[in-house]
Amino acid sequence: MSSEWTMDKDANGAADVIGLRLFLRCGRFVAAAAPLALAALTAAWLFLGATPLRAAVLWCSLGLLAACVMVLGVAVVRAGGPPRRETYEWGVRVASITPDCGEGTVPLRVGGTRWLSARFAGVMVAVPAMLALWVTLAVVDARGTGTSAVLAEAGAVIEQRPIVKIENEVADSRHSTADATAEFTVLLPSPRGEGVPVRFEATTNFRREVGSDLYVAYVPTHPELGAIGDDQREDVERQLAGRAVQFSDSWTIGGFWALATLAPLGYWWKNDSPRRPKRIVGPDWKALRVTVTGTGKHTDVPPPGSPEAAHEKKRRENTRTLRCLMLEGGGRQVPFHSQMDAVAAGTALAGAHGWLLWHPQQCRGRDVLAEFVGDDGWQLPGAVTVQVAEQAEEAGVMAPAQPDPERRVQTLDLGAGWLVTASAPVVVGLAVALGCLAALLLVPDSGAWRLWTAAAGVLTPLVGFIAQVVARTDHGDGDAAG
Numbered sequence: 001m002s003s004e005w006t007m008d009k010d011a012n013g014a015a016d017v018i019g020l021r022l023f024l025r026c027g028r029f030v031a032a033a034a035p036l037a038l039a040a041l042t043a044a045w046l047f048l049g050a051t052p053l054r055a056a057v058l059w060c061s062l063g064l065l066a067a068c069v070m071v072l073g074v075a076v077v078r079a080g081g082p083p084r085r086e087t088y089e090w091g092v093r094v095a096s097i098t099p100d101c102g103e104g105t106v107p108l109r110v111g112g113t114r115w116l117s118a119r120f121a122g123v124m125v126a127v128p129a130m131l132a133l134w135v136t137l138a139v140v141d142a143r144g145t146g147t148s149a150v151l152a153e154a155g156a157v158i159e160q161r162p163i164v165k166i167e168n169e170v171a172d173s174r175h176s177t178a179d180a181t182a183e184f185t186v187l188l189p190s191p192r193g194e195g196v197p198v199r200f201e202a203t204t205n206f207r208r209e210v211g212s213d214l215y216v217a218y219v220p221t222h223p224e225l226g227a228i229g230d231d232q233r234e235d236v237e238r239q240l241a242g243r244a245v246q247f248s249d250s251w252t253i254g255g256f257w258a259l260a261t262l263a264p265l266g267y268w269w270k271n272d273s274p275r276r277p278k279r280i281v282g283p284d285w286k287a288l289r290v291t292v293t294g295t296g297k298h299t300d301v302p303p304p305g306s307p308e309a310a311h312e313k314k315r316r317e318n319t320r321t322l323r324c325l326m327l328e329g330g331g332r333q334v335p336f337h338s339q340m341d342a343v344a345a346g347t348a349l350a351g352a353h354g355w356l357l358w359h360p361q362q363c364r365g366r367d368v369l370a371e372f373v374g375d376d377g378w379q380l381p382g383a384v385t386v387q388v389a390e391q392a393e394e395a396g397v398m399a400p401a402q403p404d405p406e407r408r409v410q411t412l413d414l415g416a417g418w419l420v421t422a423s424a425p426v427v428v429g430l431a432v433a434l435g436c437l438a439a440l441l442l443v444p445d446s447g448a449w450r451l452w453t454a455a456a457g458v459l460t461p462l463v464g465f466i467a468q469v470v471a472r473t474d475h476g477d478g479d480a481a482g
Helices: 013-047 052-079 084-095 114-139 147-153 233-241 247-271 312-317 342-349 386-394 414-421 424-442 449-474
Strands: 157-171 180-189 195-204 213-218 228-230 286-300 320-329 332-336 353-364 367-374 378-385
Touching: 013 052, 013 114, 013 247, 013 414, 052 414, 052 424, 084 342, 084 378, 084 414, 114 247, 114 414, 114 424, 114 449, 147 213, 147 228, 147 233, 157 195, 157 233, 180 213, 195 213, 195 228, 213 233, 228 233, 286 332, 286 342, 286 386, 320 342, 332 378, 332 386, 342 414, 353 378, 353 386, 367 386, 378 386, 424 449
Parallel strands: none
Antiparallel strands: 157 180, 157 213, 180 195, 213 228, 286 320, 286 353, 320 332, 353 367, 367 378
């Protein structure tokens, strides 16, 4: 790794901190912009036709996604893809605003977890949006072959016209009710009264015969512009409007998309989210002087006498194993867990001294929200289990907090440096995915290449992530990208 990014306490330390803070802000930009762009792009592609609004959303979203890939690429080139342990150490250095000046004091105010919560929520929004978008783009193109856009601008009409010729038919089976794709030829009326043969490709719900009718959109005064057709009038109207799918199907897909997004997001937000507002520490808070001794596993089981503990199956279902920071204080071990890599956090914070704070009534599920405030001026949000908190209070090791209004702390978001932990294969994979997405959005064609392009856009980033994990494993570091 470049010496410019080492966090040695020398004359370059301040410049390093400023550089890292810049990348942390870039990481926040990516965490906010990418989910927003994907959600807006999916909604526009499903519900909007070929309108200036959809074009604006399309170009703005592609611009945001391209900016995100560029920021990620610059971060990788600049930082060299360090392991998560080093980013945790950088985060501790940045958040240490009062080194060795906070011993024996408890802050009056503790910060919230706005960006930490937003980053996790962004992932849970982006993944379903990507799936809905890739599937829609792979299956159908909103503009057909491009003829539909020309016909719509010229004021096309829709009429039933008889088929005079069928070529290159490909059916799902030999049965007459099978879906089929073929090139159909119909005769369009012309101002001179002659029938003008026009050929177009269409996929019908069952195999057609010469002489049967199709719904055909064309311009009566300009048959040379061509035509589009289908056995359903709604599908012809969809192509003229430039929508990816029929309006009723859009709401169906949109409903599943919303369900796949909001249900997990709501459950996570209620039960597992690290969210918390800025709070004032009062005398009803509990405080314990602690030291980080390392990491470990803590098994949280239902308390004796509870309904969950009375039945073997419920006891197994409600037993969880947590990777925790192990804090020692008052002659006992206190497991402190958070949404972080406990092993990397234990390495970065080994030997750190500070205060463990919590309010007995500020619980979420089976945890009590807790704050680990280091003497160096950082505040690490996390939690302790309800049983651990009750046992510590019963043992008499906790004391009422005595806040100092002059004490200042800064929230330690250990995962904020996720941007620089990526590697070159990941950046290349995301760049290829963005190129595939742009091709599917901008090229007006509905050929079989769309399926292959969509598959490449999905698989290439996965290959990049796998290559990164394998490379770090080979170097003795099992750390994956944040």
